[in-house]
Amino acid sequence: MYDRIARLVIYHKISEDDIINRLASVFRDLDGLTDTSGSKNGAPGLIPELEKEALITRCYDCINRLLDIATVYGYDRNLWQCHLAYTIAFAVNPFSLSCEKYGSKEGTVNRFAYSDFKIYKELFHFDFSKIENLLGIDCFSTVTDYVSQKKSDRQYNKNVSIFLNRLALDINNAADEKEVFEIVTSFYKNVGVGEFGLNKAFRIAEDPDANLKLIPITNTEDIRLDDLVGYELQKKKLLDNTRAFVSRRTANNCLLYGDSGTGKSTSIKAVLNEFYDDGLRIIEIYKHQFKHLSTVISQIKNRNYRFIIYMDDLSFEEFEIEYKYLKAVIEGGLETRPENVLIYATSNRRHLIKETWKDRDDVENNGEIHRSDTMAEKLSLVARFGITINYSAPNQKDYLNIVKRLAADAGLKGISEEELCRRALAWELYNGGRSGRCARQFIDYLSGTEELAAPASE
Numbered sequence: 001m002y003d004r005i006a007r008l009v010i011y012h013k014i015s016e017d018d019i020i021n022r023l024a025s026v027f028r029d030l031d032g033l034t035d036t037s038g039s040k041n042g043a044p045g046l047i048p049e050l051e052k053e054a055l056i057t058r059c060y061d062c063i064n065r066l067l068d069i070a071t072v073y074g075y076d077r078n079l080w081q082c083h084l085a086y087t088i089a090f091a092v093n094p095f096s097l098s099c100e101k102y103g104s105k106e107g108t109v110n111r112f113a114y115s116d117f118k119i120y121k122e123l124f125h126f127d128f129s130k131i132e133n134l135l136g137i138d139c140f141s142t143v144t145d146y147v148s149q150k151k152s153d154r155q156y157n158k159n160v161s162i163f164l165n166r167l168a169l170d171i172n173n174a175a176d177e178k179e180v181f182e183i184v185t186s187f188y189k190n191v192g193v194g195e196f197g198l199n200k201a202f203r204i205a206e207d208p209d210a211n212l213k214l215i216p217i218t219n220t221e222d223i224r225l226d227d228l229v230g231y232e233l234q235k236k237k238l239l240d241n242t243r244a245f246v247s248r249r250t251a252n253n254c255l256l257y258g259d260s261g262t263g264k265s266t267s268i269k270a271v272l273n274e275f276y277d278d279g280l281r282i283i284e285i286y287k288h289q290f291k292h293l294s295t296v297i298s299q300i301k302n303r304n305y306r307f308i309i310y311m312d313d314l315s316f317e318e319f320e321i322e323y324k325y326l327k328a329v330i331e332g333g334l335e336t337r338p339e340n341v342l343i344y345a346t347s348n349r350r351h352l353i354k355e356t357w358k359d360r361d362d363v364e365n366n367g368e369i370h371r372s373d374t375m376a377e378k379l380s381l382v383a384r385f386g387i388t389i390n391y392s393a394p395n396q397k398d399y400l401n402i403v404k405r406l407a408a409d410a411g412l413k414g415i416s417e418e419e420l421c422r423r424a425l426a427w428e429l430y431n432g433g434r435s436g437r438c439a440r441q442f443i444d445y446l447s448g449t450e451e452l453a454a455p456a457s458e
Contacts, residue, residue, distance in 0.1 A: 252386025
């Protein structure tokens with residue numbers, strides 16, 4: 001195994017993979033202990049008991065690590081092949097990035113790719129029986145013929161799982177390295193490469209060395225715009241702008257503002273699901289992280305995806321200055337914002353930055369002389385969003401329509417429409433007023449009531 005891995009060129013970093021590196025070292029040490037050069041008839045020598053136990057322990061450590069990552073990414077059937085597919089799908093190198101952007105192209109590099117894929121094909125069908133017979137174990141046979149337990153979608157990265165299992169199966173069935181080449185290059189072009197290719201959403205984090213990292217959000221809500229009742233004009237405006245963006249046409253930054261619980265954040269989550277297959281990705285960023293915006297953009301500007309930088313519940317107090325970072329990134333800094341990046345924000349405030357009546361007084365005896373300049377400074381941020389969309393609280397009719405739609409979706413039984421509406425109006429009086437969120441909380445409450453709940457699904 002280790003000699004094959006050493007011959008990889010484009011995918012040489014597979015040797016850095018924790019599981020494969022540890023497993024290769026087991027085979028290397030095992031070959032050293034079973035050297036046949038000095039034995040009669042070339043038969044492998046006996047392995048000393050202590051070394052044998054140590055090798056068995058290391059084998060089971062590799063299996064344990066494989067099971068851990070299999071749980072995260074939902075490997076199935078042949079965990080070894082799935083993990084090899086993982087190393088291909090997440091291999092960010094000049095070859096994979098070129099395929100992501102342009103697909104397969106003619107060039108000398110393809111000769112190295114064919115050679116690497118021939119090795120991968122051998123690794124896919126690697127015979128583990130030798131090591132199992134020598135050590136008296138069967139763990140490799142188990143993980144190469146594996147039936148995964150059914151899990152909740154929140155327990156693993158379902159989106160990535162589907163891609164990896166399909167890629168592993170296709171490579172396994174490929175006739176030779178040329179067919180593997182076609183499978184992998186098509187995968188890069190159609191799905192993508194690495195974390196950006198296989199995941200929908202990301203958040204920002206810093207490692208212990210203060211290096212900025214984009215961490216995948218592995219469980220995103222599977223919601224569509226049709227699931228949001230009402231707000232048809234608002235949804236169309238957001239949908240049209242996002243469609244233009246993913247179609248490589250000009251598009252605007254968007255600010256969704258208005259009453260709380262009206263579906264602003266839900267709308268942005270929904271457009272992500274609508275356009276994920278078209279290359280849309282989203283990066284969630286918080287106010288205290290705005291100083292990192294330029295660094296984030298530098299990491300994504302040359303990728304073949306369209307990125308929305310998403311800021312939820314955006315607002316600033318008078319003493320907060322983070323909005324200046326945002327202004328410079330949106331428009332005003334020396335570096336032009338990349339064409340594959342837009343900013344979508346939600347806020348309960350139309351103007352984002354807290355204003356006071358004093359801001360309207362042009363002259364004050366104590367304090368700044370030209371207060372109108374301060375007001376213009378505060379309003380200049382929202383002016384950088386080309387599209388602003390208002391989500392106001394629904395009227396009673398619309399609120400009840402939302403309640404009835406959610407009740408039907410939840411499969412509530414044993415309650416008349418009249419009773420449902422009466423209780424919904426009583427609920428909103430005591431729970432923060434009319435909104436889609438309030439309606440959802442009311443239906444969740446009813447769904448938890450035993451006599452009204454829909455039958456549990458299998």
